[in-house]
Amino acid sequence: MKSPFYLTKEEMKSYGYKIVDIIVDHYKEEEKKKPVIKASRKEMDSIFLTEAPDNATDADEVLNFVVDNVLPNSNISTHPKSFSFVPGPSNFISTMADSLATGFNIFSGGWIVSPAAAELEIVTLNWLLKMFHFPVTKGGGIFTSGGSMANLTALTTARRVKCGDDFSKAVIYLSDQAHSSNIKAIRVLGFKREQIKIIPTDLEFKFSMNKLKNEIARDQLEGKKPFCIIASAGTTNTGTVDPLDDLADICEKENLWFHIDGAYGAAAILSKKGSRILRGIERADSLTVDPHKWFFQPYEIGCLLVKDASWLSNTFSEKPEYLRDIEGNESEINFYDYGIQLTRRFRALKFYMSIKTYGLNAFKKAITYNIDLADKTEDILRKSKNWEIVSPATLAIINFRYNPLNKDLTEEEVDKLNQEISTRVVDSREAFLVTTVLQSQVVIRMCLINPKTTLKHVTDTLDQCEVFAKQVLLEWQK
Numbered sequence: 085m086k087s088p089f090y091l092t093k094e095e096m097k098s099y100g101y102k103i104v105d106i107i108v109d110h111y112k113e114e115e116k117k118k119p120v121i122k123a124s125r126k127e128m129d130s131i132f133l134t135e136a137p138d139n140a141t142d143a144d145e146v147l148n149f150v151v152d153n154v155l156p157n158s159n160i161s162t163h164p165k166s167f168s169f170v171p172g173p174s175n176f177i178s179t180m181a182d183s184l185a186t187g188f189n190i191f192s193g194g195w196i197v198s199p200a201a202a203e204l205e206i207v208t209l210n211w212l213l214k215m216f217h218f219p220v221t222k223g224g225g226i227f228t229s230g231g232s233m234a235n236l237t238a239l240t241t242a243r244r245v246k247c248g249d250d251f252s253k254a255v256i257y258l259s260d261q262a263h264s265s266n267i268k269a270i271r272v273l274g275f276k277r278e279q280i281k282i283i284p285t286d287l288e289f290k291f292s293m294n295k296l297k298n299e300i301a302r303d304q305l306e307g308k309k310p311f312c313i314i315a316s317a318g319t320t321n322t323g324t325v326d327p328l329d330d331l332a333d334i335c336e337k338e339n340l341w342f343h344i345d346g347a348y349g350a351a352a353i354l355s356k357k358g359s360r361i362l363r364g365i366e367r368a369d370s371l372t373v374d375p376h377k378w379f380f381q382p383y384e385i386g387c388l389l390v391k392d393a394s395w396l397s398n399t400f401s402e403k404p405e406y407l408r409d410i411e412g413n414e415s416e417i418n419f420y421d422y423g424i425q426l427t428r429r430f431r432a433l434k435f436y437m438s439i440k441t442y443g444l445n446a447f448k449k450a451i452t453y454n455i456d457l458a459d460k461t462e463d464i465l466r467k468s469k470n471w472e473i474v475s476p477a478t479l480a481i482i483n484f485r486y487n488p489l490n491k492d493l494t495e496e497e498v499d500k501l502n503q504e505i506s507t508r509v510v511d512s513r514e515a516f517l518v519t520t521v522l523q524s525q526v527v528i529r530m531c532l533i534n535p536k537t538t539l540k541h542v543t544d545t546l547d548q549c550e551v552f553a554k555q556v557l558l559e560w561q562k
């Protein structure tokens with residue numbers, strides 16, 4: 085009997101080439117498309133909701149249906165006018181690399197199963213270790229699905245190393261600007277609310293050092309066990325980097341684990357300006373970096389780096405009898421011993437192939453360009469009587485709001501106005517530009533990590549914002 089999934093060689097090629105054509109056309113034409121999609125559950129149900137079919141459908145028919153209905157009903161995170169959250173600029177080489185990894189269905193869990201996959205993970209992690217001035221021989225790491233899983237893996241390791249099995253008195257410190265995935269990870273690990281200390285930030289959105297020191301001292305006096313500080317190297321809101329050297333000093337003095345969440349921002353180490361801002365990052369015990377953000381990789385690839393690889397293996401090794409035949413020698417790493425997953429897709433391949441193909445200089449150039457673009461955007465906004473900067477361009481993120489000098493708006497009106505500008509821009513679908521809240525002010529946030537974004541994309545969007553702002557003020561008769 086032929087497999088029920090059998091296709092002829094010709095059928096497979098014709099189907100595969102069609103998909104490559106669709107992807108390439110999308111790359112070449114995405115700019116003509118609108119980056120934003122809005123659809124309700126009801127609308128989506130009306131297109132897609134069906135029972136699983138018992139009988140076959142023609143392959144092209146299914147593919148065409150997907151091309152017509154699925155692909156256009158998602159935001160385009162690679163679009164040059166996709167400014168919100170942290171966009172995913174991606175790149176074509178890695179896209180194809182992912183197809184190869186999936187095509188061969190390579191299992192990236194154990195050395196014996198796929199030595200080359202494990203080796204490429206080791207090699208590319210070494211590139212990252214070197215980039216961040218971590219020790220290459222002693223240090224180590226693992227690729228994860230994203231930053232959230234990297235943070236969870238880091239905090240699990242931190243707790244294991246610093247607290248062993250008893251973490252009843254353990255306390256962990258992070259700032260009010262730390263990414264929500266850290267809190268999620270801490271909750272997953274079973275810490276109680278009173279074991280999590282959220283420290284306020286200062287006017288620049290950095291860890292307030294004085295408040296942190298006071299809190300640690302008080303917890304020690306009360307007999308608790310401070311064990312970990314989570315710093316941000318590029319907060320999601322403002323791109324702010326915490327005072328890494330000062331935090332590292334405290335961690336050294338108090339014997340705390342130093343975790344740095346650099347999911348989006350750490351990549352800036354490849355630029356001159358970024359490496360200055362990130363000074364001290366090499367002092368972390370563990371560092372989260374998300375290649376699917378500012379290393380231009382397609383989803384999913386996150387990464388955790390640690391100073392000492394044995395911390396990971398001591399935390400995550402379990403030795404069940406069914407895995408005993410694939411235990412190799414120690415230098416032959418089984419990545420299932422370094423993290424939570426056993427079966428893992430081959431994430432290292434896209435990172436490897438894109439860096440080999442384009443060269444690190446291309447990445448340096450792109451990241452430097454992004455940082456400069458945000459600086460230029462800041463200059464333009466500062467010259468206008470209508471805009472004010474709320475948080476200056478930092479690691480390619482900038483926050484600003486429309487607040488014309490001659491209108492004398494109340495705080496509440498400015499908040500409403502900026503919310504309304506963002507809503508109208510998103511409704512127009514021309515740009516993906518949403519707000520955030522900083523020090524109780526509603527502000528518009530732009531994250532400019534896409535190398536395809538030009539200054540004109542930015543100024544066109546700002547012009548559009550101004551048109552909507554004037555429209556709203558007219559409606560308010562202001």
Ligand SMILES: *Cc1c(COP(=O)(O)O)cnc(C)c1O
Pocket residue numbers: 170229230231232233263265316318319320345346347348349374386
């Ligand atoms: C995006 C982000 C995360 C979460 O990463 P995912 O890849 O979305 O899971 C964590 N921390 C920071 C600072 C981020 O920007």
